[in-house]
Amino acid sequence: MGDRNSVTAAPVELNAEQLQVALGATGEELAILMRQLASERLGVDWSRMWRLLMAGKVARISPGTLQSLRAAVDATKELRFAEAARTEGRDAERQAALDAQAAARSAEIEADRALSRMKAEGERARKAELDSRNAQLKQRELEKKLRGLETQVERAEQKVKQAERSAAAAASTSRPSIRRVPRDQLRHPPLGVWQSRSGGSQHLHVAPPTTNGEVVLAQELEKIGHGLVVLNATIAVGSQEREVDALVILPVGIFTVEQKDTALVGTLEVPTNGPPTVDGRVMDGGDHRGQARKESQLLATLAAADPAIDIGFVSPMLSYYGDVEIATEQSGTVIVRRTGALADLFGDYSRSRRQTIRRPTVIDLLERLEAPGLPWDDIGAAGFEDDLSSRTAEIDGDE
Incomplete structure (x- = not known):
């Protein structure tokens, strides 16, 4: 296996960009973490390390110090990921509800318009029949027409229900x-x-x-x-x-x-x-x-x-x-x-x-x-x- 015991832990030399890549953190996040660690790990000159990095120079960082930074970055990211997941879930639920309400409202408006047209047409038909000698025959024809319009209303109501079901299904499924x-x-x-x-x-x-x-x-x-x-x-x-x-x-x-x-x-x-x-x-x-x-x-x-x-x-x-x-x-x-x-x-x-x-x-x-x-x-x-x-x-x- 080779002379394994002769290899010892040695500091690594990293500039600011390399350190950010190694830790998976931004410069702003790194600055915040170093300020936090300054009060927790007094044996490291965090202020001098940060000045070197901000000047574009290379800082010598021990494995223990690098491990402390990684642990702090991982802990910060876990908190952020958890909060982001909760926020995303709440936003998705609200958006799904809004989409369902919009679809239902659109169908209701269309049904109201159909009903309004039905009423207007029926009123015109009734007034015309009052002036006609064949009022009784035309009245039966009007009743037949009204039944057809009622069928349209029922179909419009069915569309509303179908829209609500589709909106609910869309909110609960996704296509990978x-x-x-x-x-x-x-x-x-x-x-x-x-x-x-x-x-x-x-x-x-x-x-x-x-x-x-x-x-x-x-x-x-x-x-x-x-x-x-x-x-x-x-x-x-x-x-x-x-x-x-x-x-x-x-x-x-x-x-x-x-x-x-x-x-x-x-x-x-x-x-x-x-x-x-x-x-x-x-x-x-x-x-x-x-x-x-x-x-x-x-x-x-x-x-x-x-x-x-x-x-x-x-x-x-x-x-x-x-x-x-x-x-x-x-x-x-x-x-x-x-x-x-x-x-x-x-x-x-x-x-x-x-x-x-x-x-x-x-x-x-x-x-x-x-x-x-x-x-x-x-x-x-x-x-x-x-x-x-x-x-x-x-x-x-x-x-």
């Missing part, structure tokens, strides 16, 4: 944009067993795929030449856990991939916060970037608990399967690509970047993830070396 495929209809390799590929890469399916996009994702990652791929694994840290559709461990860096499927057609926009849109139509699934960042943060937190595991920056990635084109302007730290373009992207990274992940680190990380072990030689065949002469900078973000 991600199509889940029954597990028994999806073919997948054996679970829990490492499988080697011709290029030397190793692939592990922890759980079977549940969407067509996850099937295509696994097929696309078969094309990478080096590295390890763990599919459909769950990462848990304390009470928090996320299923990672793909964990890609390359000699040049580590990536978490969140796979999304869509039936919409058009140009895909993925905002920094909030749900993505395809030609202005909102995709289901909430804040996709936030979900991808959460997965990378959980993996980084899990690895940071063991000082022997030095994996550097974990790059979050969003992968989209469907008839969409990704907009060229994509801001943020989350890499956004179509599923069919991932193999080429990882190939570019492997060719253009220096290695940062050591073979002993891979073994320690797999143990931390409680994944099946790999022989030392198989990890080496996947492209990982024992010692590295230099490290690379963090993986770049979006296009």
Whole structure:
């Protein structure tokens, strides 16, 4: 496994943007948290750290200090997410009620108009019959017409009831944009067993795929030449856990991939916060970037608990399967690509970047993830070396 005991926890050097990415927090949130921690953890010069970061400089941050910041960010976000969920639920209920009332009122207005027309026509008919010698015959005809109008009123009332039922149904149902495929209809390799590929890469399916996009994702990652791929694994840290559709461990860096499927057609926009849109139509699934960042943060937190595991920056990635084109302007730290373009992207990274992940680190990380072990030689065949002469900078973000 290598000289594991010789690796000690060391401070990391981060600028303001890198620290915000590592913690998944904005600059304003970070400033508030540092002021709070200044009264709780007196052994850290929070004021000096913040001045360095605001001046665009790099601050040396110990693992313990970084862990304190992560814990504070996670606690703050949990409170915010809970409040947002409660607010969203109340807003949805109020909107559904308003929509139902509007539909019912519209139907009532239409029924009133029909009744008014019926009354006006009946009045005109009665006045005309008073001047006619055939009043009795025309009276019977009028009664017949009135019965027909009464039938129209009954139909209008039925429409009101139907509108109320439709509004209630619309308020309680939604159409998902991600199509889940029954597990028994999806073919997948054996679970829990490492499988080697011709290029030397190793692939592990922890759980079977549940969407067509996850099937295509696994097929696309078969094309990478080096590295390890763990599919459909769950990462848990304390009470928090996320299923990672793909964990890609390359000699040049580590990536978490969140796979999304869509039936919409058009140009895909993925905002920094909030749900993505395809030609202005909102995709289901909430804040996709936030979900991808959460997965990378959980993996980084899990690895940071063991000082022997030095994996550097974990790059979050969003992968989209469907008839969409990704907009060229994509801001943020989350890499956004179509599923069919991932193999080429990882190939570019492997060719253009220096290695940062050591073979002993891979073994320690797999143990931390409680994944099946790999022989030392198989990890080496996947492209990982024992010692590295230099490290690379963090993986770049979006296009």
